[in-house]
Amino acid sequence: MLNTSAAIQKLSSAKNLDGVYSVLDEVGMGPGWNKPEPSLWPAPRKTFVPAHWSYKVARAALDAAGPLISTELAERRNLILPNPVPGNTYATARTLVAAYQMVRPHETARSHRHTPNALRLVVDADPATYTIVQGKKIPMLPGDVLLTPNWLWHGHSNDSDSNAYWIDFLDAPLVQLLEPMFLEQFPEGIEKADDIDDTSPMRFPFVETRERLDRQAPSADGTHEIELGKPALDTIGLFVRRLSKGRTAPIHTTANNIYAVIDGEGVSTIDGTRYEWARGDVFVAPGWREHTHETSGTAHLLRVTDAPVMERFRWLR
Structure with missing residues (x-):
C-alpha cells in the first residue's frame, strides 16, 4: 500500500480518471461514483428464494x-x-x-x-x-x-x-x-x-392455542391468526394461523416468514411457485415474496418472522 506522501504525489500527477483509480486501489479506497453496482435500490432485492x-x-x-x-x-x-x-x-x-x-x-x-x-x-x-x-x-x-x-x-x-x-x-x-x-x-x-x-x-401449549383460535372471529378471507407473545422474543414474532377450506388473501411483506405445519395439509404459492405441504413440513417465504395458502380442510401453521426487527427500525411494509 502506498504511504501518504507517495499517494498524494501520484494523485497530483494523474492525467486521467484511470490514474486516479489506480492510486485509490493502492490505498484501499473506492470511487463511489464508479461502483460496479449501486449501494441503494428502489425496492427490496429477492436474494433468498422460496x-x-x-x-x-x-x-x-x-x-x-x-x-x-x-x-x-x-x-x-x-x-x-x-x-x-x-x-x-x-x-x-x-x-x-x-x-x-x-x-x-x-x-x-x-x-x-x-x-x-x-x-x-x-x-x-x-x-x-x-x-x-x-x-x-x-x-x-x-x-x-x-x-x-x-x-x-x-x-x-x-x-x-x-x-x-x-x-x-x-x-x-x-x-x-x-x-x-x-x-x-x-x-x-x-x-x-x-x-x-x-x-x-x-x-405455549397447543391446546391453549386452539382454544384461543376457537374464540376468535375469522378474518375476511376466512382465516384466524393469533400472536404468541407480543412479541415472544425481541427479534422474532410468532403467530399461529388456522386455515379453513379455500385460499387466503396474498401476503406481501418485507418481513421474512418461515412456516411450520402443526397439522393438516395444503398448498402455498410463493412468488408463483406451488409447494405442497403436510404435518411437520417447513417452508420459507423470504421477504418481499408474495404468497398465499390454500387448503381443502383445516390446517394450522406456525409463522416465525423477523417482523419485530423490521418494525423496530421502520422497515416493515
Missing part, C-alpha cells in the same frame, strides 16, 4: 443418524435447512434458521446458552419429554411452542420410551451478521431439574 422441506424425509434421516451420532459427539443432533441459494450453507431466511432435531429415548442434550434467541415447535414427542430452561423442566407435547430467549441455560431430556422430534428456529444468522455471538457450555453437562413447570411463560 423453499420447502419434508418432515417425513427429515425424520427418516434423523432415525438413520440417531445410532451413529450421539449427543456426546454433537452439540445437537439436528438437520439444518439452508436456503438453496449459491454460497449459503446455513440460513433458512436472511435473519433466521430452522432445523429438525431429535432426542432419542432416555437421552439428554447438554445444556448451553448463547446470544441468539431460539424457540422450538414440537412435532412428535411422548409425555416425559422436556426442555430444561433455567433449571425447570418444561413439557414438550405435539404442537407446543417453547422459547429459549438469549443467554438462558437450556438443554433437553427425553425420559420417554420413544424418539422425540421438533423444529428449532433461531435468529443466529442475524447475530452472525452483527457479530455479538457468544456460546457457553453448562459446566456439568445438563442442568439438574426436578421441578416440572406446566405453566411456564416459556411454553
Whole structure:
C-alpha cells in the first residue's frame, strides 16, 4: 500500500480518471461514483428464494443418524435447512434458521446458552419429554411452542420410551451478521431439574392455542391468526394461523416468514411457485415474496418472522 506522501504525489500527477483509480486501489479506497453496482435500490432485492422441506424425509434421516451420532459427539443432533441459494450453507431466511432435531429415548442434550434467541415447535414427542430452561423442566407435547430467549441455560431430556422430534428456529444468522455471538457450555453437562413447570411463560401449549383460535372471529378471507407473545422474543414474532377450506388473501411483506405445519395439509404459492405441504413440513417465504395458502380442510401453521426487527427500525411494509 502506498504511504501518504507517495499517494498524494501520484494523485497530483494523474492525467486521467484511470490514474486516479489506480492510486485509490493502492490505498484501499473506492470511487463511489464508479461502483460496479449501486449501494441503494428502489425496492427490496429477492436474494433468498422460496423453499420447502419434508418432515417425513427429515425424520427418516434423523432415525438413520440417531445410532451413529450421539449427543456426546454433537452439540445437537439436528438437520439444518439452508436456503438453496449459491454460497449459503446455513440460513433458512436472511435473519433466521430452522432445523429438525431429535432426542432419542432416555437421552439428554447438554445444556448451553448463547446470544441468539431460539424457540422450538414440537412435532412428535411422548409425555416425559422436556426442555430444561433455567433449571425447570418444561413439557414438550405435539404442537407446543417453547422459547429459549438469549443467554438462558437450556438443554433437553427425553425420559420417554420413544424418539422425540421438533423444529428449532433461531435468529443466529442475524447475530452472525452483527457479530455479538457468544456460546457457553453448562459446566456439568445438563442442568439438574426436578421441578416440572406446566405453566411456564416459556411454553405455549397447543391446546391453549386452539382454544384461543376457537374464540376468535375469522378474518375476511376466512382465516384466524393469533400472536404468541407480543412479541415472544425481541427479534422474532410468532403467530399461529388456522386455515379453513379455500385460499387466503396474498401476503406481501418485507418481513421474512418461515412456516411450520402443526397439522393438516395444503398448498402455498410463493412468488408463483406451488409447494405442497403436510404435518411437520417447513417452508420459507423470504421477504418481499408474495404468497398465499390454500387448503381443502383445516390446517394450522406456525409463522416465525423477523417482523419485530423490521418494525423496530421502520422497515416493515
